[in-house]
Amino acid sequence: VIGRLAVFGVGLIGGSVALALKAKGSVGEVIGFDRSQAVLHEARSLGVVDSHAPQYVASVAGCDVILLAVPVGQSGLILEAIAPHLAPNTLVTDVGSTKDDIIGTARRALGEKIGQFVPGHPLAGGEKHGPKAAHADLFLGKKTVLTPLAENTSEFVERATHLWEDCGASVVVLESAAHDAALASVSHLPHLLAYALVAQVARSSDALLKMSLAGSGFRDFTRIAASSPEMWCDIALANRKQLLAELEAYEGLLASLRTRLLAEDRDALFALFDEASRTRSDWESRQ
Amino acid sequence: VIGRLAVFGVGLIGGSVALALKAKGSVGEVIGFDRSQAVLHEARSLGVVDSHAPQYVASVAGCDVILLAVPVGQSGLILEAIAPHLAPNTLVTDVGSTKDDIIGTARRALGEKIGQFVPGHPLAGGEKHGPKAAHADLFLGKKTVLTPLAENTSEFVERATHLWEDCGASVVVLESAAHDAALASVSHLPHLLAYALVAQVARSSDALLKMSLAGSGFRDFTRIAASSPEMWCDIALANRKQLLAELEAYEGLLASLRTRLLAEDRDALFALFDEASRTRSDWESRQ
Numbered sequence: 001v002i003g004r005l006a007v008f009g010v011g012l013i014g015g016s017v018a019l020a021l022k023a024k025g026s027v028g029e030v031i032g033f034d035r036s037q038a039v040l041h042e043a044r045s046l047g048v049v050d051s052h053a054p055q056y057v058a059s060v061a062g063c064d065v066i067l068l069a070v071p072v073g074q075s076g077l078i079l080e081a082i083a084p085h086l087a088p089n090t091l092v093t094d095v096g097s098t099k100d101d102i103i104g105t106a107r108r109a110l111g112e113k114i115g116q117f118v119p120g121h122p123l124a125g126g127e128k129h130g131p132k133a134a135h136a137d138l139f140l141g142k143k144t145v146l147t148p149l150a151e152n153t154s155e156f157v158e159r160a161t162h163l164w165e166d167c168g169a170s171v172v173v174l175e176s177a178a179h180d181a182a183l184a185s186v187s188h189l190p191h192l193l194a195y196a197l198v199a200q201v202a203r204s205s206d207a208l209l210k211m212s213l214a215g216s217g218f219r220d221f222t223r224i225a226a227s228s229p230e231m232w233c234d235i236a237l238a239n240r241k242q243l244l245a246e247l248e249a250y251e252g253l254l255a256s257l258r259t260r261l262l263a264e265d266r267d268a269l270f271a272l273f274d275e276a277s278r279t280r281s282d283w284e285s286r287q
Numbered sequence: 288v289i290g291r292l293a294v295f296g297v298g299l300i301g302g303s304v305a306l307a308l309k310a311k312g313s314v315g316e317v318i319g320f321d322r323s324q325a326v327l328h329e330a331r332s333l334g335v336v337d338s339h340a341p342q343y344v345a346s347v348a349g350c351d352v353i354l355l356a357v358p359v360g361q362s363g364l365i366l367e368a369i370a371p372h373l374a375p376n377t378l379v380t381d382v383g384s385t386k387d388d389i390i391g392t393a394r395r396a397l398g399e400k401i402g403q404f405v406p407g408h409p410l411a412g413g414e415k416h417g418p419k420a421a422h423a424d425l426f427l428g429k430k431t432v433l434t435p436l437a438e439n440t441s442e443f444v445e446r447a448t449h450l451w452e453d454c455g456a457s458v459v460v461l462e463s464a465a466h467d468a469a470l471a472s473v474s475h476l477p478h479l480l481a482y483a484l485v486a487q488v489a490r491s492s493d494a495l496l497k498m499s500l501a502g503s504g505f506r507d508f509t510r511i512a513a514s515s516p517e518m519w520c521d522i523a524l525a526n527r528k529q530l531l532a533e534l535e536a537y538e539g540l541l542a543s544l545r546t547r548l549l550a551e552d553r554d555a556l557f558a559l560f561d562e563a564s565r566t567r568s569d570w571e572s573r574q
Contacts, residue, residue, distance in 0.1 A: 123500060123502045124502070125502075125503070126503075142502075143499075143500065145500065172499075172500075174496075178493070178496065179500075181493070182493065182496055182497045182500045183500065185487070185488055185491065185497050186488060186497050186498070186500060186501040186502075186505045187500075187501070187502065187504055187505060189484065190484060190504055190505060190508040190509075191504065192544060193480055193484065193508075193541075194508060194563075195559060195560050195563040195564070196537065196540045196541060196544060196559070196563070197476065197477060197480065197537070197563075198563035198564075198566050198567050199540065199559050199562050199563045199566070200472070200533075200536060200537055200540055201472055201473060201566070202562060202563065202566040204472065206465070206468070206469065209461075209465065209469055210469045210472050210473050211473070211566075211570050211573075212430075212459075213410060213430065213432065213459075213466075213469045213470065213473060213474075214473040214474070214570065215410045215411070215412075215429075215473075215474065216412070216413075217474055217477055217478065217510075217511045218473045218474060218477060219571075219574075220507040220508070220510045220511065221477040221480075221481060221507070221508055221510075221511060222477075222567050223504075223507045223508075223567075224504045224507065224508060225563045225564060225566075225567040226564055226567040226568050226571065227564065228564070229557055229560035229561040229563075229564045230557070232560055233553055233556050233557045233560055236548060236556060237548070237551060237553060237556070240548050240549075240551065243548065244545065244548055244549065246487075247541065247544070247545055247548070248545070249487060250483065250484070250487055250541075251538065251541055251542070251545070253483045253486065253487055254480075254483060254534065254537075254538055254541075255538070257479060257483060257534070258531065258534055258535070258538070261523060261524070261527050261530065261531055261534070262527075262531065264524055264527065266520055266524060269520050269523060269524070270516055270517070270520045272482060272483070272486050273482050273516035273519055273520055274516040275486050275489060276481075276482040276483070276484075276485035276486045276489065276512045276516075277482070277485075277512060277513055277514065277515070277516045279485050279486070279488070279489040279498075279512075280485050280509050280510075280512045280513040281513050283498050283501065284506075284513065286498075287506075
C-alpha cells in the first residue's frame with residue numbers, strides 16, 4: 001500500500017491511476033499537481049485527488065510515490081523541480097509514450113537520485129481528455145511496459161510493478177530502445193501517417209467534396225488524427241530517431257508499391273495486400 | 288416498382304440491395320447470379336434471392352434491372368455475356384468503387400446499348416462478406432454516387448436514382464473522374480497505406496513484439512488492412528491513375544514531414560498536426 005501518492009497531471013491517465021489505486025485500497029492519500037488550476041479543482045471535486053498543492057513542490061518530500069502523467073515535453077521541468085525534495089525511499093515513475101528521451105532527461109535532472117526513477121508506459125488511453133474521462137478500469141487487462149535502469153534496485157522495480165498490477169495491468173519489462181522502436185512502428189508512425197492523410201485531403205481544392213464522400217474506412221483510419229497535436233509533437237520529437245527510421249522504411253515501401261502500380265503488376269500488389277491482410281486478421285484473432 | 292431484378296454477385300452489397308428493395312415492396316422477383324454455387328444456394332435459402340439461373344445468362348432478357356455487384360475485375364466478362372440478351376428497356380447499373388474504368392469496360396462490352404448503363408457506387412460496406420452479412424438497412428442514411436453518361440436518357444438515370452432511394456440511400460450525382468479522384472483520396476489511398484503499414488510491421492525482425500504492444504490506435508488505423516486483397520487489388524489497378532496522383536502527393540508530404548522531424552522544427556510539425564486534428568474533428572462533428 002502506498003501511503004501518499006503525488007500525481008503530476010490529473011487528466012485521463014494520471015486520474016485513472018489515482019482512481020484505480022483508490023478502488024483497490026492501495027493508496028492512502030493522493031495529492032494532485034497540474035499546470036491548470038481549473039483541471040486541478042475539477043479533479044478534486046470529482047474525488048480523483050484528495051488534495052492539491054501546486055505551489056508547494058516541496059510537499060513531494062512526504063510522498064512514497066510520484067507519478068508523472070504529463071505530456072512528454074513537460075517532464076523535464078517537473079523532474080528538476082522535485083529533485084531537491086526527493087526523500088531516499090520515494091519512487092518516481094512516469095507514463096510517457098517514449099522512454100529513451102525521458103531517461104536522458106531524468107538522468108540530468110535527478111543526478112545521483114536516478115536509481116529512484118523507474119520508467120513506465122501504460123498501453124491504454126483514449127480520445128477523451130481530463131479528469132472527467134478518468135476511470136478506475138482504464139488499465140484493466142491492458143499492458144504496462146517498464147524499462148528499468150541499471151541503477152534501479154529490484155525493490156524499486158517491484159514497487160513500480162505492484163503499482164501497475166494494482167491498477168489491473170499486466171507488466172512487460174523491456175529495454176527502453178526496444179520499447180521506443182516497437183512503439184515507433186505500431187503507434188507513432190501510424191499517427192504521423194493519419195495526420196498527413198487528413199492534411200492532404202484538407203489541402204486539396206475539392207476538400208469538401210472529398211470529405212463528404214468519406215466513409216467508415218476513412219473514419220477508422222483517421223481516428224487517431226483527432227488526437228492532441230501538442231502531445232503528438234512531443235512524442236514525435238522525443239522519439240524522432242526511431243520514428244525517422246520507421247518513416248524512411250515506410251517511404252521505401254510506398255515507392256515500391258508505386259512501382260508495382262505503375263507496372264500494373266497485379267501479382268506483386270496482391271502479394272503485399274494478402275500478406276498484410278493475413279497478418280492483420282491473425283493479430284485481431286489473438287486480441 | 289421493378290418487376291424482375293437480376294443481381295450478379297449476391298454477397299453483402301448485392302444481397303443487401305435485394306433485401307432492401309424487397310422490404311420496401313419495390314421489386315417483384317430477384318434472380319441471383321454468382322460465380323460460387325454455394326453462395327448462390329445460401330442466398331436462396333436465406334431468402335435474399337428468389338431464384339437463380341447461373342447457366343442461363345439469357346434469362347436477363349426478361350429483367351427490368353440488372354445490378355452488377357461483383358469485384359471490379361469481373362464486371363467486364365459479365366457485361367460481355369449479357370450484352371446480346373439486353374432488352375431495350377433494361378437498366379444496367381453497378382456498385383463498383385471506381386467508375387472511369389468500368390465505364391470504359393461497359394462501352395466496349397455494350398456498344399450501342401451503352402445508354403442503358405448508369406454507373407453507381409453506394410458508399411456503404413463492412414468487413415463481413417457474403418449473403419449472410421446482407422441486410423435491408425445497409426444503405427439507410429448512406430450516400431450512393433451516380434456518375435451518369437452522356438448517353439443516358441434522364442429516364443434511365445431516374446430509374447437508377449429511385450432504386451437507390453428505395454434502398455434508403457441519398458443519391459449524389461458526380462462526374463466519374465471527380466468521383467474517382469475523391470475516392471482515391473479518402474478511401475483507396477488509406478487502404479494502400481494501411482496494407483503497407485501492416486506489411487512493414489510483419490516484415491520486421493521483432494514483428495511479434497511489435498504486434499504484442501499494438502493498441503487501439505493500431506487496431507483502428509489498420510482495420511481496413513483486413514479487407515479482401517483481391518477486391519482491393521482490383522480497385523487499386525482500376526483507379527491507378529488517380530491513386531498514383533494521390534500517392535505521389537502523399538510521398539511528397541511524408542518527405543516534408545521527415546525534413547521537419549530531422550530539423551526538430553516543432554512549429555512546422557505542430558502546424559500540420561493541428562490542421563489535421565481540427566479538420567478531422569470538424570468532419571466528425573458533421574457526421
